[in-house]
Amino acid sequence: MKPRHKRMLLIGGGVAALALSATLVLSAFQKNLVFFFSPSQIVNNEAPQNRTFRIGGLVEAGSVRREADGLTTSFVVTDTANRIPVSYKGALPDLFKEGKGVVSQGKLGADGVFVASEVLAKHDENYMPPEAAHALEQAQKAQKTVVQK
Amino acid sequence: MTSSGKALSEKLPEFSGGINWFKYASPQTFYPLAGRLIPLFGWPALVLTVVGLYISFFVAPTDATQGESYRIIFIHVPAAWMSMVIYLAMAFWCAVGLIFNTRLSFMMSQALAPTGAIWTFVALWTGALWGKPTWGAWWVWDARLTSELILLFLYLGYMALVAAIDDPRRADRAGAVVALVGAINVPIIYFSVTWWNTLHQGASVSVTSAPKMASIMLTGMLIMALAAWAYSVSVVLVRVRAIMLERERNSDWVADRVAQLVESHR
Numbered sequence: 001m002k003p004r005h006k007r008m009l010l011i012g013g014g015v016a017a018l019a020l021s022a023t024l025v026l027s028a029f030q031k032n033l034v035f036f037f038s039p040s041q042i043v044n045n046e047a048p049q050n051r052t053f054r055i056g057g058l059v060e061a062g063s064v065r066r067e068a069d070g071l072t073t074s075f076v077v078t079d080t081a082n083r084i085p086v087s088y089k090g091a092l093p094d095l096f097k098e099g100k101g102v103v104s105q106g107k108l109g110a111d112g113v114f115v116a117s118e119v120l121a122k123h124d125e126n127y128m129p130p131e132a133a134h135a136l137e138q139a140q141k142a143q144k145t146v147v148q149k
Numbered sequence: 150m151t152s153s154g155k156a157l158s159e160k161l162p163e164f165s166g167g168i169n170w171f172k173y174a175s176p177q178t179f180y181p182l183a184g185r186l187i188p189l190f191g192w193p194a195l196v197l198t199v200v201g202l203y204i205s206f207f208v209a210p211t212d213a214t215q216g217e218s219y220r221i222i223f224i225h226v227p228a229a230w231m232s233m234v235i236y237l238a239m240a241f242w243c244a245v246g247l248i249f250n251t252r253l254s255f256m257m258s259q260a261l262a263p264t265g266a267i268w269t270f271v272a273l274w275t276g277a278l279w280g281k282p283t284w285g286a287w288w289v290w291d292a293r294l295t296s297e298l299i300l301l302f303l304y305l306g307y308m309a310l311v312a313a314i315d316d317p318r319r320a321d322r323a324g325a326v327v328a329l330v331g332a333i334n335v336p337i338i339y340f341s342v343t344w345w346n347t348l349h350q351g352a353s354v355s356v357t358s359a360p361k362m363a364s365i366m367l368t369g370m371l372i373m374a375l376a377a378w379a380y381s382v383s384v385v386l387v388r389v390r391a392i393m394l395e396r397e398r399n400s401d402w403v404a405d406r407v408a409q410l411v412e413s414h415r
Contacts, residue, residue, distance in 0.1 A: 007248045015329060022333045026344075033345045035291040056346060093285030095214060103348050120284045123215065125353040127222070127362040133213030 036103045039082040047108070055084060055114055056103040056122065064098055077102060077114070084108075088116040095121035174251045176393040177402040183386045190383035197376035204369035212366075221279040223369055226354075227377040229272040232300060233335050235265035235381060239307075240332035243325035255321035256396065258328060259311055260389035264381050266304035273297060284348060292341035293349035296334060303331035317396060 026033065036056030037047040047053050055077055063076035074087045075098075086104060096102060101122030106115050128136075173179045205223035212219035239261045246254030276294070277287045288294065307327050314320035342351045353361045360367050397403050 004248050004250075011244050011247055011329065015332070018330060018333050022337070026337070030345075033292050035289070035348055036346050038346070056348075093283070095283055096285075097214075100214070118286075120286055120289065120348060122348055123283055123350050125350045125361050127212050127215075127219060127353060127366050129210035129363055130213045131210075132363060 038079045039077055039084040040079055042084055042108065043082045052105060052107050054103055054105045055086065059098050059100060059102050061098045084114050085112065086114045086116050088119050092119055093121040095123060174253055176253050176397050179253055180390060180393055183390050187383050187386050190379045194376055194379035194383055197372055197379060201369060201372035201376050204372060209366045209369045210363065215283055218279055218282045221275050223373045225272060225275040225279065226370055227374040228268045228275065230374060231377045231381055232265055232269040232272050233338060235261050235268065236300060236335055237332065239265060240328045243328040246321060247325050255325065256389055256392045260385045260392055262304055262308050264385055266301060266308065269297065269301040269304060273301065289348050291347040291349055292345045293338065293347050296338040296341050299334055300338060303334060
């Protein structure tokens, strides 16, 4: 074996070993690398107890309510399987909307209401002009009425 | 004076396959080639940037949910792509340099690093500017953002290490190890949004599925990406020429070049 073949093998083996160890480390820390928990994970007690964590999902359509004090907002985060009610006191980001993604940090109270200290809007990977979004909405509505008939 | 490229190709006949691939492995022959290539990438970079920015700001429509702030993608996405591609190129040249003992490979890697670091910074900075109005936060510690920040530190660490060691041969080797070890981070950045729950959205453009963007937005973004490629290639070639002159300043070919230059200005 020529020296450069040896070096090639050494570098190839080294990078492969590193990749393997990185994979093992990352899978060991899998839980800690999660930025947020879904409502289903919380229902299944996979989220940390008595500690702040983040909840992520969609804001359920028709669930956003403003309280009488004008500051507190309550809404429901859903992943279509499970729902978690959230209460938040403060200003909401511009992209916070019913039916859109949200990630919010806080603590789960004993009454099952998640008291949030921070609300972030999670945007999806779709980019389209307003006319296209409108057309898509119309098409979905049309489909729904067909199903209902 | 024998060219090291010629010597290498004689040592490695099985790799040349009839074509002398190693001819341009020597700084002496690569220097004039790089000089000829710079305008071939520099001018397209300028034209593509002008066309790309025009499409980005005047032709592409407003986004339905994000409004005007989405236009950051025309800079943010090409910058993030370049930050990863350049790191892989750097790691590739370091591996070639370690295996074949070619000093030009290490010079290529060192020329790539500052450009890669700048793109990484641009990706992080534009992302923060977009994150505030869209998410409601400048910065969050999610997997995508954190791994991209680590990439910036890898670039800076590589440059600092190479600069800190006086003996260029030892600096090349030490830097190469950092570059190769850090390459593990690139697939982590790319797949972070699919492996873990992140605040950062998934990829809008990928090889395996149809793009999730209106076609004119996509066109603008791809033109900007091509511009970023052309700019990076030209600027790296300029830098590698400077590195070649600096490191080979005691060699005959640099002395000849300088003598020619002095002659032409007389």
